[in-house]
Amino acid sequence: MTTATKPGETIKAAVIGLGWAGQQHMDAYATLPGVELVAIAGMEDGPRAELGEKYGVTRLYRDWHELVEDGGIDVVSVAVPTFLHAPIAVGALEAGIHVLSEKPIARTAHEAQAMVDAAHTADRVLEVAFNHRRRGDIEALKAAIDAGQIGRPYHARAIWLRRAGIPALGSWFTNREMAGGGPLIDIGVHVLDYALHLFGEPKVTAVSAVTHSELGSRGRGGAAGNKQDVGSAYEVEDLASLLLRLEGGGSIVLETSWAAYRPAGDEFGITLYGTEGGADLRVVDYAPAGELTIFTGEGEATSDVRVAADPGRGHLAVVETFLEHVADQANWSQYDGSRALDRARVIDAAYESARRNAEVVLEPATKGA
Structure with a gap:
């Protein structure tokens, strides 16, 4: 030991x-x-x-x-x-x-x-x-929110979408028992994490979700290569869409796909609506820094600002x-994985909601991060 x-x-x-x-x-x-x-x-x-x-x-x-x-x-x-x-x-x-x-x-x-x-x-x-969340553009957006530039965020649309990005058909990624799910648990968990991080870590009180498996199940949408082929059938979703209700009344729409008929490549980011302004971050094909805009002003009198961000330091x-x-x-007891556990509870609820075709209310966690 x-x-x-x-x-x-x-x-x-x-x-x-x-x-x-x-x-x-x-x-x-x-x-x-x-x-x-x-x-x-x-x-x-x-x-x-x-x-x-x-x-x-x-x-x-x-x-x-x-x-x-x-x-x-x-x-x-x-x-x-x-x-x-x-x-x-x-x-x-x-x-x-x-x-x-x-x-x-x-x-x-x-x-x-x-x-x-x-x-x-x-x-x-x-x-x-x-x-x-350690990307420079996410950190720049968080700094803008913390500085009060958009007021209180109350709604967001957060995405990670791929045209043909199933990691590899037949691999462990497409096996439900080995992976736990498809794009929602794979790349969607990043979206869930940075969205809640930007909102200031509110608790998710309820989830309504739908999942679709239309392309991978027909052998479409696989990325190049064959990572750790296990001969699995396509058992997971290739697109998921969630509505998250947040403690305090906020909301997040989260959408993620491995495969969908949309513009080629990868795109991830978030559009935030706040009481005093808004923000939009778009990252295409893993660009080191995405396009970040802060929207402010009164009515038609806009004061929109493009924000330059460094690439950040990632891993x-x-x-x-x-x-x-x-x-x-x-x-040490404070660094116990509880925040990641909270993300897992939300993803569990999303898959359960999709199975039941109904909203799932999350019970309060016994311990917060």
Whole structure:
């Protein structure tokens, strides 16, 4: 079992998962001061060896259990298919390791709750990588809202839409048991996170949702490549639309798709309506900085402003904040994954609403983030 690091000691880090997300965590641990990447785990032999050589890591594992059991790890990033998030996170926490998981926290709120409970029992940090809120344009919009430029936000339309972006037909992404759902739980969770973040973290009181599976089920809309093919049928939605009712009377319409007949490429962003103004952010095809406009003025007398934003620091900022929280030993219990659990509860409610064809009221959470 590992122990908490003392102030001034180098933090020993590990990453489980060899894909794009895992490599973002590896880059961060290799870049930031006070931390050393000492172990990597993943199923693919070739990429594991290549990444070990790239980062100078000699502790390379095919089985994450062995990485945890060998000890000598203070923090671990979990960047694997969604069905593995909960078992790996719980196992690491029980071994005394602080955990940073990729989004979504888990397939269901039940699994997410088990992760949060494990963090409390172990007295360790559990966080989830919502890197989109760390984009420069999202941060610029949040700063404008906090400065009162649009007054109180009361409604928003938040999106992430793709023309043909199913990660890979037949992969774990399209298997309901392994992924937990389609674009809503995959990319929609980012939209849910940054929308609630911009609103100031109000509680979601009710969800009304519809889901559609019209294209993926006919073999249409698949992105290039074949990530981790498991031979699955297309079992998830390819478009979801939600109406969220918020504590205090606000509302958010959230729409997300992996595949839909619309302009080519990816588009994500948010349109906000406030009591003193509004805002619109559009990001096309993962542009480092999107087009952000603040709308103000009286009636036809507009005072609209285009806001320039830097690209932000994405995963680097996420990992940096995680390490800061690990260093803040007196407050570990505050960094317990509860906010990500709240997101999971909303997504559960959305899928339940779509199944029942009715609005679902969320019960108050027992613990807030």
